[in-house]
Amino acid sequence: MLFQAYFHSSPLPNPLLKVLLIITLSVFALTSALAITLFVKLFGITFLALTRTRFAEKAAEVPKLMLIGGALPAALCILSGLFSRTLILLGFGVEIPDMLVLGLIIIGTCGLVWLAVRNSGPSGGPRISKETWGCGILAQHPTMEYTSAGFSEPIVVIFKKIYRTEISSTRVYADTKGSIFKSGTASIHLIKFFEERLYLPVACAVSLVSSHVSKMQNGKLDTYLLYVFIAVLTLMIFTRFFA
């Protein structure tokens, strides 16, 4: 519906408002595309293909009653999307496309396609091969798959001016000349924008000012007596020469 509102904004009279809407529309589209990328990464890395860590190998499904807690909001999302036209028409008079009809058409077409190609190909059903083709490497190993950091690496590189990523790595070598690698760590660190650009400079400025002020109010009795002495002298000079 947000997109519909953006697209219908052409009759607006104020050109600057339209420009602002266009800018926010493009950023919104970028956000939604990045959200789709995130979900591909999430679903793909977590659930598909070989398990990547020891912990994932031992993962077991939770009891069925716990699944209901997650399944219920998911089902509500899907149903409110499919039945969105009836829901909206109950409250507002806005015309939006009918998702239920579309969903039914998609499922129907899927069934038609399946029926159409069901009998083609050699009989006996699909064959399960021994392993995924690995370009000549003999046994498929989980470290050959894409990791989640590797999946999002193009996005990190494309947007590196915004994210200010720091890629840091340490290496420990087994020999003195630095040629036999023993172990190492690598990390990708994105700046926390609000903390590093907004809060920290203000906090540093405040602590700078307060460090100067604290020299003046340091709790020693002599300093306060000095202040009283300076005040008395100033009063004397002021009343004699200026009042």
Next chain:
Amino acid sequence: MSFSFLADPAFLEETVRMLFVFVLITAAFILSSRNIASLLTVYTVQSLLLVLIAVFLFMIEGNKTLLAIAALTLVSKVILIPIFINMIGEKIKISRDMKFNYLEPTASLLVSVALILLAYVFLSGFISEFVLGKLFFMGAVIGLSLTLMGMLVLFSRRKVITKVLGYLTMENGVLLFGVFVADLPFIIEILIIIDLMILVLLTTILAIGLDSTIEEYHNRLQRLNIWSGGKY
């Protein structure tokens, strides 16, 4: 299909608007392109678009000075100045301008969009668009944006020849602004052309030096590295 819609003023206005978009696109290419030969071609195309805009404006308005401006721009900026720069470029073989100061091409395109908006906001404070007409106001905004984008080229590119093209873009922007906002008398137009010539000539003199033999000029050029933008 009758072609009488081509003389319709609304259609001509829309065509001029389309030409505005192409002019800004050429400025964006000058900002972000790395190949020097294509930079010169893009500048020639930009000047040609200006000639077309002047011709279309003549068809809308009927002011004969516009035709004279179009002819002068055609001769000087589309034919003469590119030939001149080509002659210089043949003696010095530079082909690519790889590095950028302060602004990468992607960021400079975003900054250009902001500059266009800034020009719009700035000009709408001075010139009310109901006095001038929407097309003329748009032309003034585009002229100002072209000048600002030319200034962007001046500081963000390294090689001198690109900076010269950026300055020429700025002149194009001023010309566009003047065509739409002021009654540009012919003499001012000639003055602008003369100062363009002086600029290109000056750069060549600085590069060549007061000697006139080609061999000495080559040696001096190699030593001083003037056309390659300094010590880089």
Next chain:
Amino acid sequence: MNASFILFALLNTGFVLLVSPLFMSLIKKVKAYAQGRKGPRLLQSYYDLHKLMQKEVVYSPNSSGIMRIAPYLNLSVIIVATLFVPIVFVPEAPAGIGNVIVFLYLLAIERFFTALCGLDAGSTFGGMGSSRLMSLSAVIEPTMIIAFAALAYVLKTVNFHEMFTITAGSPIPVSPTLALISISLFIIIIVETGRLPVDNPATHLELTMINEAMILEQSGKNLALIEFTHAVKQIILMAILINILIPWGLAIRLTFAGLVVSCLYFLVKASLLAVLIGLFESSLAKMRLFRLPGFYMMAFFFSALTILMEAFT
């Protein structure tokens, strides 16, 4: 939903399914001629699809149900997307079929499932293809939205059926801004169908694969369905460009002669566009992967200027 819409659905989908492999071969032939060779014959794509249908389907033991249902789901989503783009005649659009935003998200669903298939078998190529595709399509998304928003601004509607009625109904061009939008649409065709300079559809080297990497694990009739999906996606994107820029010949009312005329006109216009795409591809080399956002940014600048021009007047 009346009878004319059901007739439209059958005719439109049937026509698109019939001619889409032809245009894939046509583009390949144009590229071959540009390289000085003869190239495959024009009906070769049909023979290839038939050959793939006869082969057996092989699944990796690591793949899951995604790999099994994704080809069917992709083809059905793209077939539903063809309902949104009228090619033979323009019917009354019921219930929001024809909405631009839904069309864009149908294409996004297809991309989503193809990317999941790439990760499914656990090969390195698939993951690489998925990651590159999703990153690059995230960067082209603002340009696509702005180009379609510009269309909505100029033609004052968000429905493809109404848009084509407006452009095909007026004897003169509606606005020269449509020429600018069609340049943006051309760039979107190049990006969405994975043609040079974005991605080389003829290569299988890992330096240059984006789209081919994800479908490397498919075989048999699944691969046939995926290739077919690719061809249909190409032709509906071409149809949008054609019907916005040069729509004359598209039948607005349902008559038999009108149908035949618009089919013939479409074949001629699409062949011209296919030749143009082939020549454009032959004149460029594939760009380095991280230079592509610069190219997309230029396209975004262009679309943003178009829509700013519309907004300021």
